[in-house]
């Protein structure tokens with residue numbers, strides 16, 4: 064990673080007025096939550112095909128398997144703390160430049176870091192809540208899982224309509240929430256800077272967002288460990304760890320902002 068690229072990214076952030084930050088599992092690995100594609104993660108112990116929305120709907124045995132999987136993945140997310148990259152997004156929001164934070168993550172770490180609810184669009188939902196698939200009522204997750212443990216319930220059902228309860232995340236085969244998707248595309252089209260942190264950009268339709276932003280004239284910055292299928296669209300690519308790389312950009316960004324405000328940065 065070149066120092067020059069850090070500076071270009073910082074300058075782009077400084078010049079931007081409507082920033083969209085787009086994050087994926089890679090922003091949270093330094094907080095101890097493995098991404099889907101790392102070997103040995105929870106994901107590799109379960110067969111994806113058994114965890115689809117259709118299977119969940121179809122049979123009690125799949126609902127049981129789903130909840131077993133969900134309870135296995137949850138503690139790492141519950142106990143994780145946000146890292147420097149999550150905090151940088153909060154800092155960008157505080158400058159007034161952030162139009163939207165669009166995340167594929169379900170871990171709730173952006174909110175834990177202090178990102179506001181109004182600006183955050185969770186494309187794939189959240190593990191922090193549970194929803195009834197029939198009447199769409201929602202509960203706090205710990206309330207439901209606490210009851211499951213206390214009453215030895217393997218698969219919870221809705222006390223109002225009898226529908227099956229599932230974590231409020233988007234399973235494979237499940238449609239994304241239309242409103243969240245619509246708003247995300249709108250923000251991608253209206254931003255002047257689209258900053259991607261920690262996404263392989265292979266999951267659809269989320270990976271269409273940077274294309275949409277580029278088409279509308281926005282600059283694109285990618286902070287990611289590995290290559291993505293859309294690297295050719297990027298104005299700046301910073302290959303590195305999300306936390307330290309984002310922090311390096313923020314350091315330069317702060318200097319530029321201070322200069323503009325007429326404050327001489329203390330060395």
Ligand code: NAD
Nearest residue numbers: 087088089098099167168169170261262263288289304305
């Ligand atoms: P992904 O697993 O497909 O890709 C993660 C990307 O991040 C990879 O390209 C990897 O090289 C990069 N990466 C990993 N660690 C990094 C680090 N420390 N710094 C910089 N880059 C790093 O993730 P995705 O694009 O978000 O899509 C996969 C799906 O996984 C999404 O639907 C998401 O909902 C789900 N998921 C979410 C979580 C979470 O909430 N934390 C965890 C696992 C999976």
Ligand code: ZN
Nearest residue numbers: 195198221224
């Ligand atoms: Zn219900």
